[in-house]
Amino acid sequence: MATIGDVAREAGVARSTVSSVLTGRKFVNPETKARVEAAIAALDYTVNQGARALATSRSMTLGLVVRFHESEFSPALATYIVAVTDVARANGYRTLLLTDFDGADAVRTVIRTRQVDGLVLLNVVEDDARIAPIVDAGFPAVLVGMPAEPSGIDAVDLDFSAGARMLVDHLADAGHRAATFVTWPEEVFVAGRTYAAHFRDACLEEARSRGLELRVLHAPVGPEAVKDALRHLLDTEKRPTALIVHNDAAIAMLPLVLRDLGLDVPRDCSVVSLHSAELGRQFGIPYTAVESQPERVSELAVEKLVARLGSPPEAASTVLVEPPLIVRGSVAGL
Amino acid sequence: MATIGDVAREAGVARSTVSSVLTGRKFVNPETKARVEAAIAALDYTVNQGARALATSRSMTLGLVVRFHESEFSPALATYIVAVTDVARANGYRTLLLTDFDGADAVRTVIRTRQVDGLVLLNVVEDDARIAPIVDAGFPAVLVGMPAEPSGIDAVDLDFSAGARMLVDHLADAGHRAATFVTWPEEVFVAGRTYAAHFRDACLEEARSRGLELRVLHAPVGPEAVKDALRHLLDTEKRPTALIVHNDAAIAMLPLVLRDLGLDVPRDCSVVSLHSAELGRQFGIPYTAVESQPERVSELAVEKLVARLGSPPEAASTVLVEPPLIVRGSVAGL
DNA sequence: CTGAAAGCGCTTACAG
DNA sequence: CTGAAAGCGCTTACAG
Numbered sequence: 050m051a052t053i054g055d056v057a058r059e060a061g062v063a064r065s066t067v068s069s070v071l072t073g074r075k076f077v078n079p080e081t082k083a084r085v086e087a088a089i090a091a092l093d094y095t096v097n098q099g100a101r102a103l104a105t106s107r108s109m110t111l112g113l114v115v116r117f118h119e120s121e122f123s124p125a126l127a128t129y130i131v132a133v134t135d136v137a138r139a140n141g142y143r144t145l146l147l148t149d150f151d152g153a154d155a156v157r158t159v160i161r162t163r164q165v166d167g168l169v170l171l172n173v174v175e176d177d178a179r180i181a182p183i184v185d186a187g188f189p190a191v192l193v194g195m196p197a198e199p200s201g202i203d204a205v206d207l208d209f210s211a212g213a214r215m216l217v218d219h220l221a222d223a224g225h226r227a228a229t230f231v232t233w234p235e236e237v238f239v240a241g242r243t244y245a246a247h248f249r250d251a252c253l254e255e256a257r258s259r260g261l262e263l264r265v266l267h268a269p270v271g272p273e274a275v276k277d278a279l280r281h282l283l284d285t286e287k288r289p290t291a292l293i294v295h296n297d298a299a300i301a302m303l304p305l306v307l308r309d310l311g312l313d314v315p316r317d318c319s320v321v322s323l324h325s326a327e328l329g330r331q332f333g334i335p336y337t338a339v340e341s342q343p344e345r346v347s348e349l350a351v352e353k354l355v356a357r358l359g360s361p362p363e364a365a366s367t368v369l370v371e372p373p374l375i376v377r378g379s380v381a382g383l
Numbered sequence: 384m385a386t387i388g389d390v391a392r393e394a395g396v397a398r399s400t401v402s403s404v405l406t407g408r409k410f411v412n413p414e415t416k417a418r419v420e421a422a423i424a425a426l427d428y429t430v431n432q433g434a435r436a437l438a439t440s441r442s443m444t445l446g447l448v449v450r451f452h453e454s455e456f457s458p459a460l461a462t463y464i465v466a467v468t469d470v471a472r473a474n475g476y477r478t479l480l481l482t483d484f485d486g487a488d489a490v491r492t493v494i495r496t497r498q499v500d501g502l503v504l505l506n507v508v509e510d511d512a513r514i515a516p517i518v519d520a521g522f523p524a525v526l527v528g529m530p531a532e533p534s535g536i537d538a539v540d541l542d543f544s545a546g547a548r549m550l551v552d553h554l555a556d557a558g559h560r561a562a563t564f565v566t567w568p569e570e571v572f573v574a575g576r577t578y579a580a581h582f583r584d585a586c587l588e589e590a591r592s593r594g595l596e597l598r599v600l601h602a603p604v605g606p607e608a609v610k611d612a613l614r615h616l617l618d619t620e621k622r623p624t625a626l627i628v629h630n631d632a633a634i635a636m637l638p639l640v641l642r643d644l645g646l647d648v649p650r651d652c653s654v655v656s657l658h659s660a661e662l663g664r665q666f667g668i669p670y671t672a673v674e675s676q677p678e679r680v681s682e683l684a685v686e687k688l689v690a691r692l693g694s695p696p697e698a699a700s701t702v703l704v705e706p707p708l709i710v711r712g713s714v715a716g717l
Numbered sequence: 718c719t720g721a722a723a724g725c726g727c728t729t730a731c732a733g
Numbered sequence: 734c735t736g737a738a739a740g741c742g743c744t745t746a747c748a749g
Contacts, residue, residue: 050497052742063720068744078718095495099442100742102433103725113480117465126461131451134482143498146447146478148468161429163384164477272667305639333606386726397736402728412734434726437741 051092059088071096098143110143111354112165114156114179116172117148125325125343129171129193132347140355142166149179157182167354169193173204175241191354193346195243201365203357205350208369209244209323210251212339213295215374216321217252219337220291221259224383225319228256228291229264229282231299236270248295248323264289268299275299279306283318291319291380294336300324301332315381323372336379339372346370385426393422405430432477444477445688446499448490448513450506451482459659459677463505463527466681474689476500483513491516501688503527507538509575525688527680529577535699537691539684542703543578543657544585546673547629549708550655551586553671554625555593558717559653562590562625563598563616565633570604582629582657598623602633609633613640617652625653625714634658635666649715657706670713673706680704 053071057064062081069075070085077085088094102108113133115126134144145165147155156179159165166189170179173194180200183190192204220228230252233245249265256263266282268275275298282289283306294300300322307314314320320336325343328334349368357363387405391398396415403409404419411419422428436442447467449460468478479499481489490513493499500523504513507528514534517524526538554562564586567579583599590597600616602609609632616623617640628634634656641648648654654670659677662668683702691697 050495053744054742064742065721065744066719069719072744074745076718081718093495095492097437097742098496098498099433099436100725101744103431103437103727104742104744106725108433110479115465115468117461127451127464130461130464130480131449131482134480138482144480145444146464146468146480148465148472158429161384161427162432164432272665305643309639309643331606387728388726398726399728399737400735403735406728408729410734415735431726434741435728437743438726438728440741 050097051094052097053094055092056085056088056094059092060084106163108143108164108166109141110145110165111137111351112145112147112159112168114147114149114168114170116174116179125327125341126171128325128327128343129347132344133169133171133193133351136348136351137355140351142351142355152178153182155179157186160186160188167191167358169350169354173243175243175246177241189354189357191350191357193350195247195367197241197243199365199367203350203353203365204367205346205353206367206369207244207341207346208371209247211369212323212341212372213248213251213293214255215339215372216293216323217255217259217261219321219374219376219380220293220319221256221261223319223380225261225291225380226383227262227264227289228293228319229266229289230256231266231268231279231282231292231294231296233267233296234270235267245295252293252295263293268296272298272302276302276306279303280310283307283312284310288312288318290383292321294320294322294324297324297328300334300336301328303336304332304334314379319380321380335377337375337377339374342370342372384431385428386431387428389426390419390422390428393426394418440497442477442498442500443475444479444499445471445685446479446481446493446502448481448483448502448504450508450513459661459675460505462659462661462677463681466678467503467505467527467685470682470685471689474685476685476689486512487516489513491520494520494522501525501692503684503688507577509577509580511575523688523691525684525691527684529581529701531575531577533699533701537684537687537699538701539680539687540701540703541578541675541680542705543582545703546657546675546706547582547585547627548589549673549706550627550657551589551593551595553655553708553710553714554627554653555590555595557653557714559595559625559714560717561596561598561623562627562653563600563623564590565600565602565613565616565626565628565630567601567630568604569601579629586627586629597627602630606632606636610636610640613637614644617641617646618644622646622652624717626655628654628656628658631658631662634668634670635662637670638666638668648713653714655714669711671709671711673708676704676706 053064053067057067070077070082137144168190170192173192175197190202195204195206237245269278322336322338325341387398387401390401403411404416471478502524504526507526509531511530524536529538529540571579603612656670656672659675
């Protein structure tokens with residue numbers, strides 16, 4: 050492995066001169082610069098990032114803190130992980146992966162050992178234990194997802210409230226006066242998943258203001274139970290005329306249950322949903338939907354963090370990404 | 384941030400003595416050691432990993448190279464990523480995530496900049512472009528998955544051939560003489576996914592030797608198409624008496640198609656499959672199956688790599704993890 | 718515009 | 734058993 054000293058010798062200049070062309074921070078005589086670059090190419094030299102990090106006290110590395118709970122494992126996780134890493138690299142940062150084996154301690158340790166310049170927290174929940182050590186240390190970080198209350202840390206999330214309003218409005222505009230809202234199991238709310246609560250609250254409020262009578266159904270856990278619940282909901286004379294679905298398992302199962310029952314959308318029942326494009330593709334979900342934006346959310350989060358790393362402290366803010374409504378004709382006019 | 388010098392001063396010893404207690408490589412007088420440890424605690428000192436890396440020329444970091452193709456995005460990816468990271472940490476290694484934005488170049492760069500001590504390649508395919516730069520550099524690495532031919536690099540994979548044989552034997556032992564083998568779309572084979580080929584080849588061979596007549600069905604791409612293909616396969620008088628399924632989409636859809644058609648397992652048709660436990664749980668798949676072992680495979684891969692990092696060069700080897708057969712009574716005796 | 722020197726925070730022979 | 738010195742590979746004031 051060639052070092053900066055080897056390059057300097059080869060080019061017949063001082064190491065600091067090589068460093069200057071490497072960092073681009075100083076003007077170097079074009080001729081000298083060319084010699085240095087030739088030497089770099091000849092020796093196949095690449096900078097030792099660790100040494101640079103030590104000298105500059107900037108690691109150019111972001112820590113990605115992943116929460117991983119067996120029970121709520123989402124296929125979307127990989128999408129966020131890859132997106133964050135891609136955007137980080139595009140901004141000149143590497144990504145160190147931190148699985149959240151011991152909650153707050155993992156965060157505290159990585160901050161103290163100065164391995165990363167900033168932290169991206171995935172899958173943030175209402176009362177997230179990882180937040181306190183970050184605030185205590187005043188460490189640069191960004192949350193993907195939202196805690197219950199402003200934490201003093203930048204956050205980026207999908208605008209679940211806006212998504213909920215879009216769906217309610219879409220139904221109301223078509224003349225619907227009632228619908229059933231299929232949401233997550235109770236335990237998801239208890240676990241502090243704010244996306245669930247934000248969507249629900251906005252949904253209920255918009256429904257009230259638009260005069261849409263809403264019935265709430267917390268889907269059970271497990272694919273078979275979800276199917277049975279849907280079947281039970283739909284296989285009756287008092288079948289709802291419209292469904293608002295915010296629950297991945299339920300929306301994945303719904304086409305099959307409807308087919309089972311010989312029901313047609315939108316003739317027998319109108320359906321709207323919020324889910325990821327990925328899920329939609331995987332299951333071929335054919336309904337009008339507000340699509341979550343994992344790549345976009347990841348991108349904004351990393352860019353926000355990177356911007357903060359370079360500039361003077363500034364008040365924290367939250368960015369909400371408005372999701373697009375993809376109309377697929379699954380709502381009947383009444 | 385306290386440094387080793389601060390600790391030395393606080394404890395009234397030399398920096399090298401502090402280093403000795405830090406690394407544990409040298410015997411230090413218990414009393415001195417206690418003083419040093421008190422100082423460390425008092426100053427809340429933690430070692431600067433980057434500086435240590437520079438001094439030791441060991442980064443204690445593993446690079447995790449993730450391939451990510453939109454078209455074949457698997458939810459299992461996150462499982463491997465998290466498992467690799469967990470096991471790496473248990474072995475004292477951090478994990479740097481490398482999304483494979485530009486194939487071989489990404490690998491080449493990370494090797495040359497010496498940011499990692501070793502590489503874990505996820506999702507290896509038949510003729511993987513990432514392998515050449517590793518072999519060229521003689522860099523420590525381990526493959527998760529198998530290339531077509533021995534590459535001179537350690538590899539760990541599920542034993543798909545053994546899994547195939549188990550399933551065929553399970554049917555044959557129950558007296559079955561014929562079955563339909565539902566496998567991946569042609570393009571998966573074309574894309575060089577060796578798991579598909581290994582399973583298929585072993586399946587065909589074992590079927591031949593056990594006198595099981597096997598019909599091969601390459602499932603189409605896309606959930607609706609898969610459902611239609613299964614329906615077409617099963618909704619006929621010449622319906623197969625048994626199914627061997629190696630295709631995530633197909634096995635996820637199968638219970639619903641069977642229910643649609645009013646068919647009972649195993650009365651009307653026996654079913655066996657190879658899929659991940661994760662998928663099985665998510666979709667409530669109730670059939671006898673050989674379950675892939677992402678955590679186990681990841682664990683062995685990391686341990687193999689770590690072992691290689693510590694010891695003298697040794698010939699590469701491939702470890703195949705034998706998957707367990709979980710009997711769920713979906714095979715009728717004939 | 719270029720270079721010599723100091724320093725980033727560690728570890729590791731080597732004396733003592 | 735402990736410490737002074739050199740070195741890991743860079744960058745950054747500071748002279749010149």
